[in-house]
Amino acid sequence: MMQNVHLAPETDEDDLYSGYNDYNPTYDTEELENDTAFQQAVRTSHGRRPPSKTSLASSMGRPMTGAIQDGVTRPMTAVRAAGFTKGALRGSAFDPLGQSWGPAPPLEARNEDSPEEKIRQLEKKVNELVEESCIANSCGDLKLALEKAKDAGRKERVLVRQREQVTRPENINLDLTYSVLFNLASQYSANEMYAEALNTYQVIVKNKMFSNAGRLKVNMGNIYLKQRNYSKAIKFYRMALDQIPSVHKEMRIKIMQNIGVTFIKTGQYSDAISSFEHIMSMAPNLKAGFNLILSYFAIGDREKMKKSFQKLIAVPLEIDEDDKYISPSDDPHTNLVIEAIKNDHLRQMERERKAMAEKYIMTAAKLIAPVIEISFAVGYDWCVEVVKASQYVELANDLEINKAITYLRQKDFNQAVETLKMFEKKDSRVKSAAATNLSFLYYLENEFAQASSYADLAVNSDRYNPSALTNKGNTVFANGDYEKAAEFYKEALRNDCSCTEALYNIGLTYKKLNRLDEALDCFLKLHAILRNSAQVLYQIANVYELMEDPSQAMEWLMQLISVVPTDSRALSKLGGLYDSEGDKSQAFQYYYESYRYFPSNIEVIEWLGAYYIDTQFCEKAIQYFERASLIQPTQVKWQLMVASCFRRSGNYQKALDTYKDIHRKFPENVECLRFLVRLCTDIGLKEVQEYATKLKRLEKMKEIREQHIKSGRDSSGCPRGRRDGSAGSDSGQNCSTGSKGERLSAQLRALPGTDEPYESSSNKEPDAFYVDPLGPQIERPKTAAKKRMEEDDFADEELGDDLLPE
16 A cells, blocks of 8 residues: 655755744743743833833743844734643633523513514514415405505604604615505405406506506406406507517516407407417417407408417417326335325316317317318318317317207207117227217107117217217116116216216106105205206205195295296296195296286186186186186187176176177087077077077087987997087098988987086197297206106206217
């Protein structure tokens, strides 16, 4: 080892460490006790005499402090060594930090009454109020946030006045003043107090001492936009854009986007296009791309719509691929890290961004597809091809299904079915969605076998698809197997507890099974989810009615009317419940409201007319029976009721005219002739004999008809199923009674019986069929089809519920 060590020669003149071993005896302090002259100077005043100018050395030749010897000045020395003295060697402990001196004296008490301390405390209070205001705003308590902001503003003005009295004006805390005013303006805006917010922003913007205050003109522009003052909004946006330097690129892009949106609201689409085109060329984003498509759609430029759609598709998402969250190895540490980041906040943000991008793309495709080509089908095909060539390949199938839904909206069911059948060989998710919609379509067409087949296909493709399970339950329900249908609905709820259609349908199933308590439980759970659903409220009221609890039924119907106050069916139902309870006045109120919203409900009209007759107001009942005669002009009973009201009110002439008019329309009506005979007799008219003759002839013909019917029934071989003289209509199935009997039967066939005084002579159905077009269809199933089902029918899935990104 020593062979690698090289010693420096002694004759080396460039030795860096030479001279450090030299020793000057002048600085030797160990021999001072033996120095006689030094000891004498210490003990006597000899040492305090001024030295002579000629002799400055001690007896040993030691130079004095600051003396010059051989041209070298002796350095100054301390009176005592730092931290070490002779005294320390004689018994005192080594204490260089002075810890043996005891505790430090207490700090000087703060003077709370000093102006500086008061200013400091007031400034702290203002900052706390600003923070509390911001926290209250983030929690949604806007009123408290505004109060805190106002309090902070008042205290800040007091602080400024106190500081001006103590210090110079330039020492005022401008940052605190800015933050207080800015927070106050923000809280005014949040509470929709726009005038106060604009005034506060003006105070900040006009103060030249605030740096970068021009940016707040963006906020002022936003307020004008909310007030629909679009010209001023654009003006302030442009002023803010001029005051923001070009290095703040992101801020300028956002302001340009606001300007473009404002131009769209004003209908200036060309200016909006200029703004969005600039954004897409500088920093493309999803919102600007979508708004650009909207602008070109508004002006009808097909080619530009296509180019803009391609630009929207090309916007980078800037998110990680899904492969990142798949473990490449069995390393437990790596798997733990991947499991931790699978659903963290960053991953959730990535999902939200991707969902938003898919929503914009799907909406834009649905918007432009019908207009960019000669037909919407060709337009959808172009959009599908563009999407397939982009990073959103999985959206192509969704667009195809949306194409089928568009066929449905155009009532082209065959094309919709053909389009959906193309997905039978696709992957399981798309196959399940298409099969679900096919099952829904076949169910609406009452082809339950096909509906069940496609429901099975949907369930087999994706057992966890709640829509497929619900549709399968619907097909089973249609076949009357309610227990099995309930099992499918329960499985749909286990897979997706938020499937409200399955929960609604299982409630209807329990109603069919007469398990009213379980049905009520289902509908109450659904009411907790859908607070303002008219169908759910009606079902709860109906279940209570079936349970013979009219008070609860009326209470829930009242809630239903608060949700849909114009629903005539709910109003008439409530009126019927009050009528059954004997409260005629309340029943009249709700029946009258029902008639006011839908004056074509025969049951309501009949009840109102009967109510006025019972209360001896026959004149008011006339208008309701006249309305009924207009709705059912072939039913003679309504016109007879009108004439009866005239007769009861004492207007015999009007009653006579009405009976004559009825007789002209229905000459073979016996009841009308009876009243004509009675009225003419009471009034003393000559026509009484004519009407009496007609009445006798009709009564005689009626007797003959009854005898003919009786004889036809007694004949051997005649079927008993034919009534009212219809036996001679089919010679192969009925007995023949001779040609004369057949001719007589043909004449008497249309005459009414004695037990039907208000029926017309015709057996035809009424000419018109009326349905309630107002209000929600309470008993309709929860399906997308505009079709009224049976009262307790069940719900189908909405078309494309599990496909659209919305």
